[in-house]
Amino acid sequence: MSVFFLLIIVLGLGALGFVLGRSRAMASADGNIRNLHSLPNYYGFNVALTTIIPALGVLAILSLVLPILIDNRVSTLIPAESISEDTTRSLVMSDVRRVADGLDTAIAAGAMTEDEAQTIRTEFTDVRDRLGSVGVALGSNVEPFVLRAAQSYRAQAATAQLWTTFLVIGIAVAGFAVSFLRTNRDYRARNVVENGVLVLLMAAASIAILTTLGIVLSMLFETRNFFQDYRWTDFFFGTTWSPNFRGDSELGIIPLLWGTLYISFIALLVAVPIGLFAAIYLSEYATHRFRSYAKPAIEILAGIPTIVYGLFALITVGPFLRDYFAEPTGLGESASSVMTAGLVMGIMLIPFVSSLSDDIINAVPQAMRDGSLGIGATHSETIRQVVLPAALPGIVGAILLAASRAIGETMIVVLGAGAAARLDLNPFEAMTTVTVKIVSQLTGDTDFSSPETLVAFALGLTLFVITLGLNVFALYIVRKYREQYE
């Protein structure tokens, strides 16, 4: 909460700075606005921004860096021999943190004094019992070194907090003082403020890059950890997927990729003809009135959240396919199947294909249609032999984008495709996908040192690379096509 208070103090200083800076500028101009270089508000903003921005920047950096620094220093207190085979340093550190939090809670509840919390020893007091009495449940007895580490952790955290407070408020006050003293009638406040705002705008734009970096780095880092425990050849070429939390898992990606591609293929089989023909009809044949109703109706499909499609697959499409197709033909008796997920995902992709194709078909110059109709081709011949070939690169791009959406789709397959990893051709059999397994490996209790959890990051990275590749390829094709007519 003290970060919150710091925030309020800094913002308060900023507000004060605005008022004082503005009035100082006005005073230096003898109350005549025409003597000022900039409008009076700019002087206020100048003081406010110089007070707030550097202070908050330092606060953000410190609250990211300090915890890591403290962790590193405290973890040197843990004797190496106490880290046995079944624990890791990070597990012990999480124990330390839990005990430190427990001590904080105990002090807040009044069950311990600050002094006592820093001096108790496991040799003399049952710490677990004391903490348990204020509602902090600890799994096992507290080891002496853990308690000492926790106490050192608390001490360092307190020091760090104190320093953060001093530093941040110090920087805010310094910024305030410097900019306030500089304020006079000839100070170019507007230029300074505008440069500052420009820097802020640039920072906002670079968040996109930071996000991508965050995605790539976080997955690369954990994937590297995964490949230290598990051979990468077994991951990429293994044909069995059977995670086992006691170890000895077989984590081959092939059956997952197969399920993903099979389901995406069926989805495209549904979405591409329907979407393409719908786009052709709506842009070439439909009356204006029909189009104004049908186009929004199809586009509603794009705005429906995927969880809704997932439930539709689970309670309607799945049982229907099982009762009327799979069981009579003897192909399977599972409601969740490749067909269920593929069909529903196909419905989801219809608006995606149709609205992209619609734009592309409309971009084909009218002169080409007129020429074809003029030499006697029928409307459909014109479409098939002139419009579609001209629009083909764009349509291929649209289909690739749809494929990338299908591969990355999660909720429909989680609810509609099943959980069993299988290499099979039967579309009425339950299969699973990369996204389903990411969800199942990362939900519930996860242990970030076991390959069974870390494999999710490798799966995520694979998914990211595949979809990114498809997108880049699709955009490349679409761009190349655009150059032909513009």
Place this chain on the structure above:
Amino acid sequence: MTDLSAGGVPAARPKSSLLTEDARTKKRNAAERRFKNYGLTAVLLGVAALIMLLISILGNGLSAFQQTYVTLQVELPAETLDKEGNRNRDEMAKVSTFGYSPLIGAAMERAVAEAGIETELAADEQGDIISREAAAQLRNFVLANPEVVGETIEFEFLANGRIDGYLKDRVNRESAALDKNVSPAQLDLTDALQEEGILEKRFNWAFLTMPDASGQRPEAAGLGVAIMGSLYMMLIVLGLALPIGVAASIYLEEFAPKNRITDIIEVNISNLAAVPSIVFGILGLAIFINFAGLPQSAPIVGGLVLTLMTLPTIIIATRASLKSVPPSIRDAALGVGASKMQSVFHHVLPLAAPGILTGTIIGLAQALGETAPLLLIGMVAFVREYPSGPPEGFFDPASALPVQIYNWTQRSDPAFVERASGAIIVLLIFLVSMNALAIFLRRRFERRW
């Protein structure tokens, strides 16, 4: 090769007329009609899929807004509920729900006897018509109003999920005979109670306000915590994505020099828009939870992840609407002596505001329905407590609407299918109203130059 050298009369061409179709024309016209019909069929298939989807959801979910209640006169004896007799809340809280269950059972038995209904059911089987949640409901009510102890009050209890299902045609006598949770005799009693007006079905406000309930008590499960969680996340997304998105768009559209870095940023944004949503969940788990140490299941983490997901949408919409402001506006502002920054913030941005707002609302609607990334950051946890008010509430565990739906689909009791579909109706109502607002804003305020 002239006509002359060909010699003789040219071979008579087959007689043809524009008015009668020959075989080839017929074929071509038939192909034309077929092609047109394919297109029409495709459009109709798309619309039919939409209608089927809506019918399926509405058909399964509308009944979630109705709930069966049993109204009973409950005696609240002071000697069991408040032994000390001083109406002290802390002491009364020591009486657990087991202290209340017999009171409800007795009330039920009395009501059946007073109404003169004949049944061979034992007292506890009669009591099973009422939800297992009832004792907790009654206890909470008594603890909130200690003055009612010692009186006989009229109280509305939730009926058991199976009884509720019977009134909604989900359970019938054949299925009840096979079900160990309900017997046909209990259904007979239900019919009798309904005739007496003790048991009735009516609108279910609790569905929108109550927290989630355990897997055995579908009748008590509600969306309260999930709606709060989604609301908090939307606040965070709005508070972060809108300013950052607008700032980034202004930079890229108005200030950015045409160079490599700008190119990289632009490619990045268009790629981020197409990254699968689950990848953002992995990012949230790795960075916000494991690295930054934010709590699991908290709206703050969900909000941050959804912010990163929504940013590209908002940036693309904002840039489009900045682009649509004609350059003459900028030139005029610069011409009367405004700085570049002033021309953007004083003139271009206000004119682009309707488009930005529309884009933001559509982005928010997308974020509201997003499920996959939230599963990974632990929002699937079973949460019964309401989060406290902001800003502390942002760090409390909460659920979210789409995740609550997913959660309910994973439970075995078929009554949860109804709940999940009902929750989807709530979600769709939110989405439709947000999109309607966006369309309204666009129609009302958008200017075309």
